[in-house]
Amino acid sequence: MSTVNSTPSDAPSRDAAARAVPDRDVSAYGQVRAMIASGELAAGAWLRETTLADRIGVSRTPIREALNRLAAEGLVDLSRNKGAQVVDFSTEDVAGLYDVRSGFEPHAVRLSVPHLTDDDVAELASLSVRMEAVVANGGDMDGLSALNAAFHGIFIERCGNRHVATALQAVMRPAVVAHTFRKYSEAALRRSMQHHAELVAAADARDGEWAEAVMRTHILAARNAAGDAPSPR
Amino acid sequence: MSTVNSTPSDAPSRDAAARAVPDRDVSAYGQVRAMIASGELAAGAWLRETTLADRIGVSRTPIREALNRLAAEGLVDLSRNKGAQVVDFSTEDVAGLYDVRSGFEPHAVRLSVPHLTDDDVAELASLSVRMEAVVANGGDMDGLSALNAAFHGIFIERCGNRHVATALQAVMRPAVVAHTFRKYSEAALRRSMQHHAELVAAADARDGEWAEAVMRTHILAARNAAGDAPSPR
DNA sequence: GCATGTGAAGTTGTATGCAATGTCTTGACG
DNA sequence: CGTCAAGACATTGCATACAACTTCACATGC
Structure with missing residues (x-):
């Protein structure tokens, strides 16, 4: 890295997932992403916030943040008031x-x-x-x-x-x-x-x-x- | 386009901002982004959630979603438990x-x-x-x-x-x-x-x-x- | 004078409740 | 029998309350 964030203490959350090999990321984002990567959540599957929240054991709030980030990264598709689904790669x-x-x-x-x-x-x-x-x-x-x-x-x-x-x-x-x-x-x-x-x-x-x-x-x-x-x- | 989302009805929210000329995007994301683009929020400035929420007239929740998305896009830097600041382009x-x-x-x-x-x-x-x-x-x-x-x-x-x-x-x-x-x-x-x-x-x-x-x-x-x-x- | 510990204030992270929107079923009518 | 409408259900969007963490100031000891 060059400019910012060289100290280990203030690593932004997304670095934690992007860096090296994610030794089981415990964040909601990491867990949802792992589910997608493993195929546990198949392409096209709907990601219900409450379902994911229950499965991971947190409230809907961090789930929503995870889905937003995954959408920004292009790993899920968001439709307003309808929900998120895993992208389907043609x-x-x-x-x-x-x-x-x-x-x-x-x-x-x-x-x-x-x-x-x-x-x-x-x-x-x-x-x-x-x-x-x-x-x-x-x-x-x-x-x-x-x-x-x-x-x-x-x-x-x-x-x-x-x-x-x-x-x-x-x-x-x-x-x-x-x-x-x-x-x-x-x-x-x-x-x-x-x-x-x-x-x-x-x-x-x-x-x-x-x-x-x-x-x-x-x-x-x-x-x-x-x-x-x-x-x- | 190829597979998904060919109908105009279910356009994901981010298309609304990415598309054509954003005729004043009213979403929290659009407003914060506009503030950054206009220079109203200068490079390096801290983005306080409550401050932005008050200024835009919404609660912290949509502000947080906006900041997360802007971070994923590389327009702001997030530091956990510290907040977000506008990126400084060298x-x-x-x-x-x-x-x-x-x-x-x-x-x-x-x-x-x-x-x-x-x-x-x-x-x-x-x-x-x-x-x-x-x-x-x-x-x-x-x-x-x-x-x-x-x-x-x-x-x-x-x-x-x-x-x-x-x-x-x-x-x-x-x-x-x-x-x-x-x-x-x-x-x-x-x-x-x-x-x-x-x-x-x-x-x-x-x-x-x-x-x-x-x-x-x-x-x-x-x-x-x-x-x-x-x-x- | 300088370093260090302690407290308070401020900020972010999470949980929960409610309103708004979308979807699906069920029933009536043509 | 098919079509459409109305209502119930499910899900997301937003607001608010509380908990956890960081930071800064200040006092204390060396």
Whole structure:
């Protein structure tokens, strides 16, 4: 980070969820988001405030705040006086997101690599290893999504401009609920993990151009693996 | 648009503010945002919930929703148990946003032009004329920002992918509060208005490539006019 | 004089009650 | 039998009250 909020004490609430791997976020927002990410709340499902409030064990007020924030982030659709429902990602939506990411994220990576601390690289490496472990165990694709979001989030947060970071987060977030990893083939998963490892290597070498190239490869491969042909431009 | 929300009846509340020119948005969100855009609430100023509630004439509840949304959009900073303050855009922040926009918005424009209806083009033309009128009268730069946001918003909303639109809106929004037009020279303002007129012409001709080129020119010129040298890459 | 602890004031976080709006069922009428 | 209207139900929007936390001032001890 650059300008504001460098002390750990006054971390804004949204950083707590955006940062690294959310070790079970206890906030209403975090819980609702986790339900969406896990598929417990399916696409198109209505989110009733009282239902969620009862399930999470708080009143409607924090639930409403969570829904508003999720709506601002594009994870739920709000209709006035009718309620919120989980967004439904069409194939075109997902393809569009990959288009945007392929244009921006490599750039962000090149900007961020020079700013990475040794700790950042260590965390990237850790996340990469943990993701490989999940894949090796044939495990939990949604957990993998969370780790993946944390991995990519590190680059985005360190890109040197907080507003650019915010905008890029807006592009990244929907990926959490799109369940793209579930569509991956075994080979595509393995390739994706290799890209992560190579990104760690490039980051460790502080080679922004290398990292940028790998990231572009990574995203274009992902667009294919998610089951979408390259969109005509 | 593709999947959800094609009927006009159930338009989500945030569309009301994002759409076209907000003819004085009466929602708490709209009012607070207008205060920020007008400079009535300066950068760095603390936003006290009770103060805003009294001034706008509602209770704290809708104020809190507004602040949460503005925080998600990156227009205010939230600190838990401390409150919200208007973001302070550094020169680097603005430059970074122009970098991002120069990368994406031309692309979005090329995608959107084929989708534009005659009504869309007419509205673009109307906005362009109104902006020229403001400049000719030497008038209100913040009003100009609003018109400009509406102008660019039309292209973004019609780009064919709602999530791409959301992401680009995230990049655009800060421009409203950065008061960039105030820094423009007379010549830069005039040039900017010419770009708008040419964008209308390209849109009217449904020539996406032309529009894309003009938009790239427009943004790069704006980056300069806002007082920033091209950022080193 | 400086650091530290304690208290009060102010502000945000949450819960709850009520009004307004939307939806669905049920009944009557053509 | 189909259509429409009216009312009951469910849900959201807003206001208010209280609890928790932060911050600032002031006094106290070193």
